[in-house]
Amino acid sequence: MERIYFDYAATAPMLPEAIRAYAETASAGPANPSSLHSFGREARSHLTAARDALARMLVCRADELAFTGGGTESDNAALYGAAWAQRRRDGARKRIVTTAVEHHAVLNACRKLEAEGFGLTLLPVDGEGKVSAADARAAIGSDTAVVSVMTGNNETGTLQPVAEIGRIAREAGAVMHTDAVQAFGYEPLELDKLPVDLLSLSAHKVGGPQGVGALFIRQGTPFEPTQRGGSQERNRRAGTENVAGIAAFAKAAELAVSGRAARRERAEAVRAALIAQLTEQIGSEAFRINGSSDPAGRLPHILSVGFDGVSNETMLMNLDLAGVAASGGSACTSGSLQPSHVLKAMGLSDPFCRSTVRFSFGMGNDTAEAQKTAKIIATIIGRLRIR
Numbered sequence: 564m565e566r567i568y569f570d571y572a573a574t575a576p577m578l579p580e581a582i583r584a585y586a587e588t589a590s591a592g593p594a595n596p597s598s599l600h601s602f603g604r605e606a607r608s609h610l611t612a613a614r615d616a617l618a619r620m621l622v623c624r625a626d627e628l629a630f631t632g633g634g635t636e637s638d639n640a641a642l643y644g645a646a647w648a649q650r651r652r653d654g655a656r657k658r659i660v661t662t663a664v665e666h667h668a669v670l671n672a673c674r675k676l677e678a679e680g681f682g683l684t685l686l687p688v689d690g691e692g693k694v695s696a697a698d699a700r701a702a703i704g705s706d707t708a709v710v711s712v713m714t715g716n717n718e719t720g721t722l723q724p725v726a727e728i729g730r731i732a733r734e735a736g737a738v739m740h741t742d743a744v745q746a747f748g749y750e751p752l753e754l755d756k757l758p759v760d761l762l763s764l765s766a767h768k769v770g771g772p773q774g775v776g777a778l779f780i781r782q783g784t785p786f787e788p789t790q791r792g793g794s795q796e797r798n799r800r801a802g803t804e805n806v807a808g809i810a811a812f813a814k815a816a817e818l819a820v821s822g823r824a825a826r827r828e829r830a831e832a833v834r835a836a837l838i839a840q841l842t843e844q845i846g847s848e849a850f851r852i853n854g855s856s857d858p859a860g861r862l863p864h865i866l867s868v869g870f871d872g873v874s875n876e877t878m879l880m881n882l883d884l885a886g887v888a889a890s891g892g893s894a895c896t897s898g899s900l901q902p903s904h905v906l907k908a909m910g911l912s913d914p915f916c917r918s919t920v921r922f923s924f925g926m927g928n929d930t931a932e933a934q935k936t937a938k939i940i941a942t943i944i945g946r947l948r949i950r
């Protein structure tokens with residue numbers, strides 16, 4: 564059976580070039596970049612090359628990047644790191660302002676900070692999943708330690724006004740964080756222009772390995788490391804670096820950033836083909852698309868669709884049996900089968916949230932797969948209606 568992978572937002576297949584970079588680096592010899600001998604120096608040179616490459620892509624200084632163990636770790640380190648340091652500097656700064664639609668890596672870190680005594684404000688979103696800068700302005704003040712607003716949402720693709728909110732946060736003396744895990748490689752992220760202090764990245768969403776990420780920490784940002792140990796990553800993230808994984812991350816990132824236009828075009832084409840084919844096969848009234856209706860207001864590779872009267876559990880199971888991989892909400896919410904907090908925050912009813920499937924695309928997909936998937940969905944819906 565031909566299988567179709569429409570779950571790039573959960574994880575992208577590792578690129579052959581990244582696998583090669585991993586293999587070459589891992590087979591080059593023992594590689595602890597903190598060791599002073601020649602082996603260690605070689606390992607450090609791989610690390611330096613990867614950091615320099617990533618810094619060029621992001622238009623930041625190489626020493627403003629700390630490698631981490633993935634997107635979740637970057638988000639946690641950003642929130643705890645900035646919140647604790649801000650409170651230490653100014654005891655009045657005890658509020659975290661974030662959005663109701665963040666990834667759990669941000670939301671659950673915020674909840675932990677709340678349990679530690681920080682105030683927590685969750686900004687609401689409109690029906691398309693977008694936060695308003697006016698709401699952010701009203702919430703951010705002299706008591707705010709950290710503001711965290713994601714660049715693009717992992718369930719709906721909706722983009723947030725990060726630059727505008729970043730300016731508001733900075734005017735108020737708060738640290739601005741953005742989770743750019745899904746946006747990296749699709750949106751321009753030029754840190755010489757973007758008013759953010761902290762930015763999270765993950766390698767496996769762009770064809771790099773799982774368990775590798777980076778956190779941009781702008782020079783001068785109040786930051787206290789979460790992970791304690793050695794002095795790696797300029798004392799911002801203790802622990803021996805995953806040198807081969809980082810080399811592979813840099814290679815995948817380079818291909819994602821240099822091929823950004825082609826990636827956008829491919830994802831947009833597959834997404835549009837799936838919508839067009841669904842309309843033809845089941846009729847436009849049988850499904851509803853969640854997220855921004857403006858192509859400039861969303862990431863191109865994510866399509867969140869609710870199928871009227873069909874639970875996503877049933878739909879996903881049947882799709883899987885037919886060889887199509889998609890997910891309900893984000894990978895982690897689909898595991899728990901809870902209605903998505905993102906869709907709920909957008910005002911969708913529980914039954915509608917439970918009928919929503921997320922398709923997400925990448926360079927390994929084509930429009931013929933979209934056509935085939937729409938036909939499979941039509942067959943599934945037809946079968947379910949007969950019962």
Ligand SMILES: Cc1ncc(COP(=O)(O)O)c(C=O)c1O
Nearest residue numbers: 633634635666668717744745765
């Ligand atoms: C927006 C967003 N943030 C953070 C993460 C977590 O990244 P990682 O899987 O590398 O821990 C994900 C992964 O699904 C994501 O989509």
